[in-house]
Amino acid sequence: xxxxxxxxxxxxxxxxxxxxxxxxxxxxxxxxxxxxxxxxxxxxxxxxxxxxxxxxxxxxxxxxxxxxxxxxxxxxxxxxxxxxxxxxxxxxxxxxxxxxxxxxxxxxxxxxxxxxxxxxxxxxxxxxxxxxxxxxxxxxxxxxxxxxxxxxxxxxxxxxxxxxxxxxxxxxxxxxxxxxxxxxxxxxxxxxxxxxxxxxxxxxxxxxxxxxxxxxxxxxxxxxxxxxxxxxxxxxxxxxxxxxxxxxxxxxxxxxxxxxxxxxxxxxxxxxxxxxxxxxxxxxxxxxxxxxxxxxxxxxxxxxxxxxxxxxxxxxxxxxxxxxxxxxxxxxxxxxxxxxxxxxxxxxxxxxxxxxxxxxxxxxxxxxxxxxxxxxxxxxxxxxxxxxxxxxxxxxxxxxxxxxxxxxxxxxxxxxxxxxxxxxxxxxxxxxxxxxxxxxxxxxxxxxxxxxxxxxxxxxxxxxxxxxxxxxxxxxxxxxxxxxxxxxxxxxxxxxxxxxxxxxxxxxxxxxxxxxxxxxxxxxxxxxxxxxxx
Numbered sequence: 219x220x221x222x223x224x225x226x227x228x229x230x231x232x233x234x235x236x237x238x239x240x241x242x243x244x245x246x247x248x249x250x251x252x253x254x255x256x257x258x259x260x261x262x263x264x265x266x267x268x269x270x271x272x273x274x275x276x277x278x279x280x281x282x283x284x285x286x287x288x289x290x291x292x293x294x295x296x297x298x299x300x301x302x303x304x305x306x307x308x309x310x311x312x313x314x315x316x317x318x319x320x321x322x323x324x325x326x327x328x329x330x331x332x333x334x335x336x337x338x339x340x341x342x343x344x345x346x347x348x349x350x351x352x353x354x355x356x357x358x359x360x361x362x363x364x365x366x367x368x369x370x371x372x373x374x375x376x377x378x379x380x381x382x383x384x385x386x387x388x389x390x391x392x393x394x395x396x397x398x399x400x401x402x403x404x405x406x407x408x409x410x411x412x413x414x415x416x417x418x419x420x421x422x423x424x425x426x427x428x429x430x431x432x433x434x435x436x437x438x439x440x441x442x443x444x445x446x447x448x449x450x451x452x453x454x455x456x457x458x459x460x461x462x463x464x465x466x467x468x469x470x471x472x473x474x475x476x477x478x479x480x481x482x483x484x485x486x487x488x489x490x491x492x493x494x495x496x497x498x499x500x501x502x503x504x505x506x507x508x509x510x511x512x513x514x515x516x517x518x519x520x521x522x523x524x525x526x527x528x529x530x531x532x533x534x535x536x537x538x539x540x541x542x543x544x545x546x547x548x549x550x551x552x553x554x555x556x557x558x559x560x561x562x563x564x565x566x567x568x569x570x571x572x573x574x575x576x577x578x579x580x581x582x583x584x585x586x587x588x589x590x591x592x593x594x595x596x597x598x599x600x601x602x603x604x605x606x607x608x609x610x611x612x613x614x615x616x617x618x619x620x621x622x623x624x625x626x627x628x629x630x631x632x633x634x635x636x637x638x639x640x641x642x643x644x645x646x647x648x649x650x651x652x653x654x655x656x657x658x659x660x661x662x663x664x665x666x667x668x669x670x671x672x673x674x675x676x677x678x679x680x681x682x683x684x685x686x687x688x689x690x691x692x693x694x695x696x697x698x699x700x701x702x703x704x705x706x707x708x709x710x711x712x713x714x715x716x717x718x719x720x721x722x723x724x725x726x727x728x729x730x731x732x733x734x735x736x737x738x739x740x741x742x743x744x745x746x747x748x749x750x751x752x
Contacts (some may be wrong), residue, residue, distance in 0.1 A: 224482065224484040224485070226250050226251060226484065226487075227244075227251065227486065227487050228250070228487065229488070230249050230252070230253040230485055230490045231253070231254050231461075231472060231491050231492060232285075232312065232494070233255035233309075233310045233311070233437070234307075234312020234456075234492060234494065234714075235313070235715075236309060236505040236713040236714040236734035237255070237312070237492035238311070238312075238438070238440070238442050238445065238732070239441055239711055239713075239734040239735050239738065240438065240490055240737070241441070241442070241443055241445040241450045241452075242445035242448065242450070243738035243739060244741065245445045246448050247451040250449070251448075252451045252452075252453070252484060252486070253452045253456055254456040255308075255310055255454050255455075255456060256308050256452065256455065256456055256458070256492075257307070257309035257455075257457060257731055259309070259438065259454060260309050260310065260438055262309055262413065262428065262429070263649050264428075265424075265428035265429065265430040266280060266428075267422050267427055268338055268422075269429050269649065272424055273581035275427065276426065280316070280428070282305035282313075282316050282426060283303050283305055283682070284306060284308070284389070284416065284611075284617065285297070291308040291309065291410045292629075293497075293629040293633070294628075294635045295636050296627050296636070296638065297623045297638055299638070299639045299640070300638035300639065300640040301642060302527045302676055302680035303679070304496060304599060304639075304680045304683065306496065306497070310438045311436040311442070312434040313494070314425065314435065315328075315428055316455075317425070317681075318547075318550075318571060319406050319425060319434050319435060319547070319549045320405075320407075320549050320553075320725040321344075321356070321359070321361055321363075321728050322726070322728055323349075323352050323370060323729065323732075324724060324729050325350075325369065325722070326344070326371065327725075328345075328651055328720065329343065329720075330340040332720075334560070334738040336567075336711060337567050337568070337645075338568075338614050338615055338675045339688065340341065340522075340693045340719065341719050341720065342696075342719075342752065345371070347575075348733070348736065349371070350372060351731075351732035351733070352373065352732045353374040353730050353732035354375060354687070355735060356377065356728070357377050358441065359731070360378060360407065360413040360414060361377055361405060361407055362377045362378040362381050362405070362406050362407075362410040363376040363378075363404070364379070364380045364507075366400065367402045368400065378410045378413060380405070380420075381406060381410045381421075381547060382551075383403050383440040383552055384542055384545070386542070386543065387403065387551035389537075389541075389664050390551075390660070392458065392661075393665075393717040394554060394556075397659075397660065400555050400556040401556075402552060402554075402555075403551075403552055404551050404552055404553055406549035406550060407435035407570070408435065408436065414440070414532060415439075416432055416433055416435070416439060417432055417433045418433060419433045420433070420546075421547060423545055423546030423578055423579070423625070424548070424661035425548040426548060430622070432679055435556060443693070448602075450676045453461035453474075456473045456474040456476060456482075457633070458473070458501060459481075460473045460501075460505045461491075461502070461514055461710070462483075462505075462507075463509055463514070464751050465509070467510075467706065467707060468707065468708070468709050468749065469486070469749065470486070470751045471483065471485040471489065478629065487750035487751065488709045488711065488748060488750065489709065489711070490710075490711045490712070490737075491713070491714065491716075492589050492712075492714045494682030494683045495621075495684045495685060495715045496525075496636050496638070498686065498716045499521055500634075500635075500636040501514075501681060502514040502515060502516065502522075502687065503521060503522060503622070504623065504633065514706075514707065515533055515687075515697060515706040515710055517705070518693060518705070520696065521686065522620045522686050523617040523620045524615035524619065524623060524688050525615075525617070525619040525621055525640060525684070525685055525686050526613035526614075526684040526686070527619075527683040527684070527686075528610055528612075528613050528680075528691075528721060529594070529611050529646050530609060530610055530644045530675050531611065531650040531653060531654040531673050531675060532608050532654075532671070532706060533609075533658055533661055533670065533672070534577065534604055534605070534607075535607065535656060535669045535670075536599070536604045536667055537603045537666055537667065538603070538604065538665070538667055542576070543576045543602050543605060544576060544577070544579060546602075548575060548576060548578055550573035550574060550575055552573075554571070554572040554574075556572075557572075557652070557653055558570065558571055564613060564648075565652075566649045568649065569612060569723055570611050570649060571609075571723045572609055572610075572657060572660075573607070573608045574607050577601075577606045580597055580601050605664075605666075607657050608678055609653045609657055609724045610649060610677075610724065610725070611649050611650050611723060612697050612720075612721055612722060613646060613684075613722070614639075614646070615688065615719065618639070620638075620639050620640075621638060621686050622636070622637045622639060623637065624637040642705060647673070647674070650673050654671045654672070657671070658671055673707075682721070683715060684715045684716065684721050684726060685716065685719070687704075688717060688718065688719045689702065693705035696714050697712070698711070701737055701740045701741075702717055702724070702737040709749055709750055711741065713727075713733060713738070717751050
């Protein structure tokens with residue numbers, strides 16, 4: 219091991235959405251911050267959205283699935299017992315580099331699912347407590363959207379007007395009006411006008427392979443440059459193998475492996491995990507010690523358990539006339555919350571959000587249709603005349619859905635890979651069957667001449683990695699408290715999606731950013747009373 223030379227007040231592990239928000243807030247308040255990121259800085263000049271073969275490259279080098287991508291910065295994930303294909307990206311900016319940038323808040327009811335519906339877990343905080351941090355996150359990321367949606371309480375105006383909804387959105391909205399169903403122009407972390415040094419979206423529709431225009435919000439653009447200017451330090455190519463603790467059970471820092479295979483030790487007074495719902499659980503389980511034989515901060519036995527992946531359905535619909543279906547953004551043109559809340563008459567609890575998108579390029583369109591003898595003819599007939607509607611399902615936290623350490627599979631440094639054990643629940647399957655059927659009705663009302671429904675789409679599910687270190691007031695039933703501080707280790711925090719007690723049915727990045735902002739501000743307020751190692 220290299221001689222220990224690195225020290226920091228706060229060590230952040232992971233430079234994605236929550237890591238970027240946390241680093242900037244702490245550095246802005248004069249705290250000495252060091253972040254370890256196993257990926258590298260993204261290079262927009264290498265993004266392939268301008269290339270004609272971008273969809274082919276998206277199947278390998280630019281795939282959102284690390285098992286397909288197989289980059290040096292990635293770790294494999296065993297999904298033999300998981301029908302979903304996990305999506306994550308290791309880089310400065312994390313998965314915000316490749317995300318579609320759909321943005322929503324949780325609704326007030328999402329914080330009280332146990333109280334309202336007798337399932338899942340209530341959050342120890344309310345919507346109102348998180349609302350100011352949603353406002354801050356939306357201003358930082360440069361949200362484009364239309365104010366006034368009755369599905370949420372009033373909130374601060376979006377900083378930018380909505381992106382165009384185009385022919386598809388206009389026609390969908392008219393169909394939803396005829397059915398008396400809710401719809402609203404899409405809210406996206408993609409600027410409709412130039413914003414804080416980022417360009418306006420030019421509508422390439424290649425959002426999922428990185429934005430070559432530097433338009434789409436990603437924390438390597440929105441947070442990290444300012445954090446570094448304020449004094450935060452960032453080491454890339456650093457794979458953390460263990461969070462270290464002392465005899466009193468306090469976190470003392472971490473050991474990481476650089477690209478050459480050499481180990482380094484970092485000492486810190488506080489450690490913050492920002493590695494996503496798979497990576498954080500994996501690192502905690504790797505960090506076994508005499509004090510924590512079952513994994514770091516795991517006296518509850520819940521580290522890794524309660525994994526939620528938002529199983530997702532989809533409908534591809536074709537129309538008789540051109541709909542400009544290849545143009546971007548590949549976020550949501552419009553969305554619907556019509557079937558978001560529980561209705562006992564449907565035979566399941568909780569609900570879903572729908573998002574209407576363009577279908578992307580011809581390969582993306584073909585994959586959305588599925589496989590069949592008439593696939594080539596179908597693509598030829600319907601390309602640029604189709605829409606893609608995604609049904610996001612609320613995933614209930616079930617302790618048998620979990621992250622474990624694989625007994626055989628390892629990453630390139632020999633560390634055990636995560637294994638996902640996950641089943642789509644009966645409730646989720648009923649929810650998706652109902653909503654996909656209603657979505658087909660909406661597409662027919664819209665004038666579709668053909669639809670290709672998929673009740674569980676494995677290529678869409680797995681994009682949201684949540685719940686494996688849940689938040690709660692009871693240390694026996696949760697891993698962290700209402701501020702993201704672990705119950706067992708008072709100077710170890712988690713600010714990523716693993717702390718969600720329930721998932722809601724909306725895209726989670728807005729909530730992840732808001733939780734990180736709230737947690738970081740609390741850490742600043744309490745720094746003088748914070749317990750630290752001697």
